[in-house]
Amino acid sequence: MIQTLQAKFRTCSVTGLKVNRDSELLIKANAVIAVVCLLVGALAAFGLVLTRWQAIHLLPADWFYRFLTLHGLNMLIFFIIFFEMAVLYFAGPVLLNSRQPAPKIAWASFGLMVIGMLLVNTMVLTGNADVLFTSYPPLRAHPVYYLGIILFAVGALVVTGLFFASLVVAKREKSYSGSIPLVSFGALTAAIIAAITLVHGAMTYIPTFLWSLGYMELDPQVYRLLFWALGHSSQQINVAAMVALWYFLGAVTVGGVVLNEKVSRTAFILYILFISMASAHHLLVDPGFGPAWKVWNTSYAMYLAVLASMVHGFTVPGGIEMGLRLRGYTQGFFGWLRKAPWGDPGFSGLMLSLVIFGFLGGITGVTIGTEQINIIVHNTMRLPGHFHATVAGGTALSFMAATYYILPLIFQKRVSFWPLAKIQPYLFGGGITTMAMAMIYMGIFGVPRRLWDTSFSNAPFSVEFHPVVWVTQTIFGIGGLLAATGALVFVIIAVATVFFGKPLTPESIAKSASGIPQGILKLPPQIYSGSEVQNVHERGAKGTVILVFIFLGCFVLYYFVNWKILSFVWKVG
Amino acid sequence: MHSGLLAVEGVWWKAIPKQEKLWITIAFIWCLILFAMMPLWHMRGGQNPSGIRAKVTPAEYVERVERFVEDYKVGEDNGFPVVEPPAGAHIYLLARMWQWYPVLKLKKNTKYILHLSSADINHGFSLFPLNLNFQVVPGYDYGLKVEPNQSGDFRIICNEFCGIGHHTMVGKVIVID
Numbered sequence: 001m002i003q004t005l006q007a008k009f010r011t012c013s014v015t016g017l018k019v020n021r022d023s024e025l026l027i028k029a030n031a032v033i034a035v036v037c038l039l040v041g042a043l044a045a046f047g048l049v050l051t052r053w054q055a056i057h058l059l060p061a062d063w064f065y066r067f068l069t070l071h072g073l074n075m076l077i078f079f080i081i082f083f084e085m086a087v088l089y090f091a092g093p094v095l096l097n098s099r100q101p102a103p104k105i106a107w108a109s110f111g112l113m114v115i116g117m118l119l120v121n122t123m124v125l126t127g128n129a130d131v132l133f134t135s136y137p138p139l140r141a142h143p144v145y146y147l148g149i150i151l152f153a154v155g156a157l158v159v160t161g162l163f164f165a166s167l168v169v170a171k172r173e174k175s176y177s178g179s180i181p182l183v184s185f186g187a188l189t190a191a192i193i194a195a196i197t198l199v200h201g202a203m204t205y206i207p208t209f210l211w212s213l214g215y216m217e218l219d220p221q222v223y224r225l226l227f228w229a230l231g232h233s234s235q236q237i238n239v240a241a242m243v244a245l246w247y248f249l250g251a252v253t254v255g256g257v258v259l260n261e262k263v264s265r266t267a268f269i270l271y272i273l274f275i276s277m278a279s280a281h282h283l284l285v286d287p288g289f290g291p292a293w294k295v296w297n298t299s300y301a302m303y304l305a306v307l308a309s310m311v312h313g314f315t316v317p318g319g320i321e322m323g324l325r326l327r328g329y330t331q332g333f334f335g336w337l338r339k340a341p342w343g344d345p346g347f348s349g350l351m352l353s354l355v356i357f358g359f360l361g362g363i364t365g366v367t368i369g370t371e372q373i374n375i376i377v378h379n380t381m382r383l384p385g386h387f388h389a390t391v392a393g394g395t396a397l398s399f400m401a402a403t404y405y406i407l408p409l410i411f412q413k414r415v416s417f418w419p420l421a422k423i424q425p426y427l428f429g430g431g432i433t434t435m436a437m438a439m440i441y442m443g444i445f446g447v448p449r450r451l452w453d454t455s456f457s458n459a460p461f462s463v464e465f466h467p468v469v470w471v472t473q474t475i476f477g478i479g480g481l482l483a484a485t486g487a488l489v490f491v492i493i494a495v496a497t498v499f500f501g502k503p504l505t506p507e508s509i510a511k512s513a514s515g516i517p518q519g520i521l522k523l524p525p526q527i528y529s530g531s532e533v534q535n536v537h538e539r540g541a542k543g544t545v546i547l548v549f550i551f552l553g554c555f556v557l558y559y560f561v562n563w564k565i566l567s568f569v570w571k572v573g
Numbered sequence: 574m575h576s577g578l579l580a581v582e583g584v585w586w587k588a589i590p591k592q593e594k595l596w597i598t599i600a601f602i603w604c605l606i607l608f609a610m611m612p613l614w615h616m617r618g619g620q621n622p623s624g625i626r627a628k629v630t631p632a633e634y635v636e637r638v639e640r641f642v643e644d645y646k647v648g649e650d651n652g653f654p655v656v657e658p659p660a661g662a663h664i665y666l667l668a669r670m671w672q673w674y675p676v677l678k679l680k681k682n683t684k685y686i687l688h689l690s691s692a693d694i695n696h697g698f699s700l701f702p703l704n705l706n707f708q709v710v711p712g713y714d715y716g717l718k719v720e721p722n723q724s725g726d727f728r729i730i731c732n733e734f735c736g737i738g739h740h741t742m743v744g745k746v747i748v749i750d
Contacts, residue, residue, distance in 0.1 A: 015578070061737055061740065062737060065734065065737070065739075068734075095578065096580075130736075132734050136695045136733075138693065138694045138695075138711065139694055139695070139735075139736070176580040177580060177582060178580045178583065179580060179581045179585060180580060181578050181579050181581070182577035182581075183577045186577075219712065220694075220710050220712060221710050221712065224695075224708075224710070247577030248578065250577065251576030251577050252578070255576060256576060257574040257576055258575060258576065258577050259590065260587065260593060261585035261587070262585060262586050262587060262589065263593055263597070264577075283708075284622060285706060285707045285708050286708045286710060286713075287624065287626045287689070287690075287708070287709075287710055287713040287715035288626070290626070291621065291622070291623045294622070295611045295615075299607065299608045299611055303604040303605075303607050303608055304604070306604060306607075307597075307600055307604050310600040310603075311596075311597060311600065314593065315593070318592075318593075322574065323576070326574065366607065370610065371611050371621070371622065372611065372620055374622070374706075375620055375705060375706060375707070376704045376705070377706065378697070378706040378707070378708065379699065379706055379708075379732035379733055380699070380706065380732065444704070445702070446701045446703075446704045446730070448697070448699060448730055448731070448732035449732065450732070450733070450739070451732070451739065451740050452739070452740045456740060456741070456743055458740070458741040459740070459741045459743035460651050460672070460741075460743060461728055461743045461744070461745045462728075462743075465702075526576040526579055527575045527576070528574045529574075533574055537574065537590070540590065540591075540592045541592065545592060545596070548596060552600075552603065555603070556603075559607070563610070563614075566620050567618070567619065567620070569620060569703045569704065569705055570620075570700075570703060570705060570720060570721050570722050571619040571718075572620050572622070572705060572717050572718065572720075573619070573620070573621045573624070
């Protein structure tokens with residue numbers, strides 16, 4: 001009996017956690033498939049950037065739109081959700097020292113998700129689903145395309161259910177005491193939102209699947225409503241998972257602390273309460289809804305969810321600052337920031353993700369989600385500019401940063417190509433920022449998204465963009481190539497590490513530090529006590545206070561400048 | 574103080590430190606300002622996506638467009654009818670794979686009601702270079718009260734993916750003084 005128990009768990013030499021072997025294997029499988037999907041999405045990205053960059057215009061029209069479909073699906077759905085499954089297995093059984101409930105069902109769900117992903121990708125690559133990621137009816141794809149998505153979603157829903165089960169098991173078998181850690185709480189938030197999202201997904205895709213077979217009618221406006229209830233809510237899953245990983249990375253890289261559990265947990269709950277409503281910001285210039293519905297939904301709910309993000313925007317860097325101050329980095333306002341481990345890709349990825357998501361993604365998002373401002377934004381390049389900042393620069397980058405710790409902790413390997421790994425977050429983050437800012441600028445000049453030919457060379461009437469658009473498009477091209485390269489570098493490092501990396505043992509850690517992030521070489525203190533703690537806590541996180549007020553200043557400026565721009569166009573109502 | 578990895582024992586519902594309370598209060602006030610701007614702009618501002626909205630079948634709408642073109646046609650441009658409606662008129666613009674029909678000739682500082690709908694699938698109305706953008710959904714008539722505030726030669730670009738001819742879908746609006 002003890003033999004069996006020992007075989008089921010190993011004790012992590014870095015964190016002391018009891019890691020269940022079934023959960024560990026599931027984390028590995030999901031993480032590996034996630035990276036494969038990231039690779040497909042990144043290769044598609046090269047094609048897209050080199051085509052939209054008019055001077056090169058690489059792909060023909062049909063392949064451009066096909067790659068666009070492939071890129072959206074693999075990045076936004078397959079890469080992110082497979083990775084989030086891994087996060088759930090980590091934040092549940094592993095962080096709570098508990099066992100994996102129903103491993104056979106977990107593997108069956110994994111299999112279902114992989115089959116779904118393969119069906120969808122096959123349909124897209126064979127030209128049977130030239131409908132883009134949103135697949136708006138009456139545009140129609142092959143029925144197997146919709147079926148693949150349904151299978152994927154069912155698998156993900158079951159895994160979400162298993163996460164809830166693992167919380168119940170851990171509580172009942174008392175593998176931890178007290179309340180679950182904040183990181184697990186954040187993951188729980190993501191899981192609850194995921195369950196709600198996937199139910200909306202079923203409401204969207206099952207009828208659409210039946211319609212594609214000719215069994216029922218569909219209203220295009222109703223589809224858009226349901227699709228975005230799935231589509232935006234899935235971004236809230238990503239936000240919750242990203243913030244949970246921010247707390248994780250803050251803890252392992254620098255011993256970041258939780259400033260106040262009540263505040264952070266309440267902020268997570270605000271995310272759950274208001275998801276479905278926020279989807280309205282995709283429908284602000286649609287004919288199917290009145291202004292009262294639009295204003296109420298896009299604002300009331302969204303701004304409380306926005307408040308939650310602004311709260312985490314303080315507590316995450318504030319907790320990092322506090323952790324560093326408690327370890328002695330107390331000079332001035334920003335001594336802690338200057339002395340932080342910027343050479344650790346887990347840390348640099350965390351900080352870049354925080355800044356890009358907040359400043360670029362968040363500010364643009366709330367602004368363009370304003371009912372009236374959306375008039376000068378909808379379906380222009382400003383949209384992909386915004387969501388690459390949030391999803392790629394924010395969520396994906398935080399996943400990459402977490403991977404640098406998961407590779408040694410879960411896969412127990414040294415990270416390959418370590419000097420390259422140290423700069424990868426800067427490469428990807430810098431590329432995405434450049435590309436996103438260029439896209440936003442192009443959008444302000446009226447350049448549409450989802451378009452193969454910006455010169456409109458075969459149109460009946462000429463369209464002449466301001467010359468600055470062509471310069472901006474070049475900057476977009478360069479930024480996009482840097483970002484896609486950064487993603488590819490990450491994939492190469494991850495694949496090399498998993499399959500060919502040098503195994504890591506507690507003894508070999510002492511011999512060489514190469515390929516081991518500094519937080520694993522020496523885990524920072526996870527708990528601080530004593531009178532000195534009270535003093536530091538009282539003095540507060542003064543550097544973070546300055547940073548958040550700079551953020552607020554940028555927000556106010558960007559927001560009101562956009563109202564001003566709106567006031568110049570024709571009166572419309 | 575502890576990191577986010579540790580299970581929390583005892584009561585964690587504790588008082589909020591002053592700095593955080595300040596930030597949460599200020600952020601909340603900003604959220605209220607964000608919310609208030611929208612109804613305010615409905616009352617005082619000139620650009621709102623409200624419109625007169627109705628359901629319509631694509632066949633009905635196409636027929637209405639043809640009547641509009643018959644009533645007010647004044648010429649042709651590159652194979653498209655050019656239509657000059659009077660002040661206050663209801664304009665019926667059609668989106669279909671892959672053209673905007675007809676070409677419109679309007680007057681500056683004059684009010685019209687611009688109806689948007691599609692004969693087939695989703696399209697995106699984008700008035701260039703003003704950057705006025707609206708979704709065009711088949712089965713729905715979006716009637717927007719518009720008032721051009723400058724003369725010029727404008728384009729209607731389609732900015733919602735509508736198949737392989739999407740990037741050739743450009744229309745024209747001329748505004749005279």
